Amino acid sequence: MKKWSVVILAVALLMPIVAAAQHSSKAAESRPSGSQTLSVARKAVSIEGQISLDGKKLVSEENDVWSVINPDALAAHKGQQVLVKCQVFPDKNEIHVFSVKPALLEVKPASNKADSAFKR
Numbered sequence: 656m657k658k659w660s661v662v663i664l665a666v667a668l669l670m671p672i673v674a675a676a677q678h679s680s681k682a683a684e685s686r687p688s689g690s691q692t693l694s695v696a697r698k699a700v701s702i703e704g705q706i707s708l709d710g711k712k713l714v715s716e717e718n719d720v721w722s723v724i725n726p727d728a729l730a731a732h733k734g735q736q737v738l739v740k741c742q743v744f745p746d747k748n749e750i751h752v753f754s755v756k757p758a759l760l761e762v763k764p765a766s767n768k769a770d771s772a773f774k775r
Contacts, residue, residue: 702750703738703758713739713750721750736760740761 694767708709710717710733713721721743729737732746736758 695733697742698767699753700742700743701738701740702743703736706732708734708735713737720749724749729755731755732757736775 702715702721703714704713704719704721706713706729709726710729711723711726713723713729715721724744729739732755738754738756738758739750742753742756743750
């Protein structure tokens with residue numbers, strides 16, 4: 656009987672220590688380290704939007720305004736709707752442009768009630 660009470664007392668004393676150790680390791684995993692933050696910022700993303708007339712800003716479709724680090728890459732597309740592949744720096748609202756493509760405009764079919772397809 657005395658053995659069992661010592662074992663139960665030891666388990667009861669060790670349980671909070673084990674629980675605290677698990678909690679602190681999970682908190683460390685959820686905190687981003689410096690290398691993880693850099694890898695997220697270095698991913699290339701595509702943003703569709705309109706380039707300002709001076710070529711130094713890009714206004715996305717979500718109305719986010721991005722300052723362009725290398726505006727010479729956008730010089731030929733001033734004022735146009737484009738698709739930009741870039742590296743995003745969200746803390747400074749800046750982008751570094753890698754490539755620029757003119758955005759494809761959607762063509763919506765128009766129907767005319769006077770067309771022969773509607774006459775029967």
